Amino acid sequence: MKETNHDQSVGSLFRQALEKKMTSDLSRKHKDNLRHLYNHFMLFLGDEGREIPIRDLTTAQIEAFLHRYDSSSTHYMNKRRELSVLFNTAARLIDEKLLTVKRTEPRRIKAKLNLAYEKEQLKPILNFVKANHDNLYLCCLLTYGCFLRPHEEIRLLTKKHFKAGNTEIHLAGDENKGGKVRVVYVPDYVRQELEPVLDGIKRDDNIFSLCKTPFNEAYFSKQWSRQKKGLLNYGLIYPNQTLYSFRHSAAIDVFRRTKDVYLVQKMMGHSSVTVTLKYLRSLGEFNTEEMREAAPVL
Template sequence: MKIKVLNFYATPQLFVLSQETFENVYPFRKAKLVRSKGNKGDYILYYVWNVEKNGLDRKRMTIPKQYATIEERKAFVKDSIKQLNKILSLGYHINENKRKLREQQKLKLSNKTITKKVYTLREAYSTFIRIKKTQQLYKRGLAFIQNTLRRFVEWVEKENEGVFFLEELDFHLFQEYLMYLINEKENAPKTYNNTLGVLHHFYSECLKQKWLKGDNILDQFTKLSVDYETKNRPYTDKQVIDIKKDVLKQDTYLWTVISFIYYSFMRPSELRRLKVGDIDLDKGLIWVKWSISKVKKSEVLPIAKKLKELIITMELSSYEKEGFLLGKDGYPSKQKMGENYMSKHFLKIKKHFGFDKNSDYTLYGFKHTAVVNWYRKEKDIIKIQKMCRHSSVRTTERYLKSLGLIDDKDGIIGLPEI
């Protein structure tokens, strides 16, 4: 049986302190197991500060009857004590006056008759998503934002038993939710950071639309440390030779796709949307319009010599400029390549080489392969920054480090002896 620990965050009388007041955390006594021969059996005992009484309240938590075996009861007790002590150490306390004040604020907000629109959290969420849809975001990116925010809204409404007004958002609520993600949902650091990013973006939009006033509360939260990823692993020289040989035998159009990824540093999703008119062979440039760019910025990329040779063989002058460069039938067309075309065709190659079960190897890995090869040859971070379209050199440094390219081994060789 899966042990489900009680949701301490749902208790309306408990409030958590901000980081600035941690030094004045309310007194408490740690939770502990008490053996009892009473009708309800063993229980967990803890003492929590009561602001109105200006003293500690004795609280007990009984073990639910659903945990029948000794192992289940032990697991429940262990997890419950751990979570109780965690939230008590963070300043949770009983404050009935604050709860009543919050209810009064809700009532006051709901009775407002001024002309300014008073948004509920759900209304703000729905309007925010409509705004995002007008910005032509990628389907998967929009779905991630929508689902991440929806889960937050549903959690808030559940914890507050119904309608929750946007103006009620505060540091404590966000802190409770983020702790819930770590302690109860057991989010990995990357998942936690992505959620924090979406919440920050949502709050920024609320400020921009003047639905809220002040600073972005989410600025007070920091991201968790994340290990470097192996996703989109770069290919070795031998792997590239073997893959190229096999692809040219089975699927020459797939090699065209791979070549564009390698030489242009563009994402597969961007290449699907690239049009014939975006290629300027005379100037040797690729125009990446904001509407196809992941970061929604218009940029220009130089065309590498080998890529130019490939483009010439495509005879683009024979096609309409509004046609998609990589059409669905293997040549420029008004119908763009299907969303899963590239990955499905590359999966056959992965199966041939026996790494179809390894998600680290992807088509986008050829862009990382290009970065690795280029850096090893020239070690020019600025050039790579421009081709990768990074906003800063610092971003490029982190990116190169994640590929194992910047480890300062070369720099330490020249360190003078003493």
């Protein structure tokens, strides 16, 4: 008897769902996360579990799998969301609703306040990093001055990305998180540090490795972790300040000087102003003074 779409096994449908997502317009990180989750879920189900029809999966089975990610509410909900992506894709393949993941227990994620650098922290931090690691220093400058994300957008920069006398960086849609062509301005203080590097490499060379092959994805995370010990020992940063804090600080600086959320959206490369508003609120903006001045008056 021929197997119908609705009787396809979990393993078969999930493999098709994963293949479909791998060819879609998703970031490499998102694809890697989906691939890892798929592998873990298939191992969890075992040989017998992978052969059952997908409609026979129970909510209890899914919750048992998700409980492996109980280390934090954020971790749990991220895995729940990724599993939903695969289930929803599988559901479209058989043209049927699959509510198994939606029926699992959600977890409430506590709002986490991202900590930007205070203005007086910036130069001492940058001076310390410059004295200890040239590439990380350049990454910090680009994160702050150009609003780029360090681990993908900055790490993969080559000489050919710099245009208009090195005053602009041009990123294609598949080279930045927003998925659209992005052009960012390069401030003078960034350009002064960049130009000696650009002058010494070829068009397709990476600005950090100085050859065509970029450093691996963990490169800046590892370099920052090493420098963070010294930064903390000298009291230059707080424990919950990170490499991304340069980007947070830049967003706050522009917003406080201009009060223009749409300008911040454009400079940050956010997909919508709603994303920018959430971002600013997570950084502690809008502050109490602004709320006091804007409060209704009787």
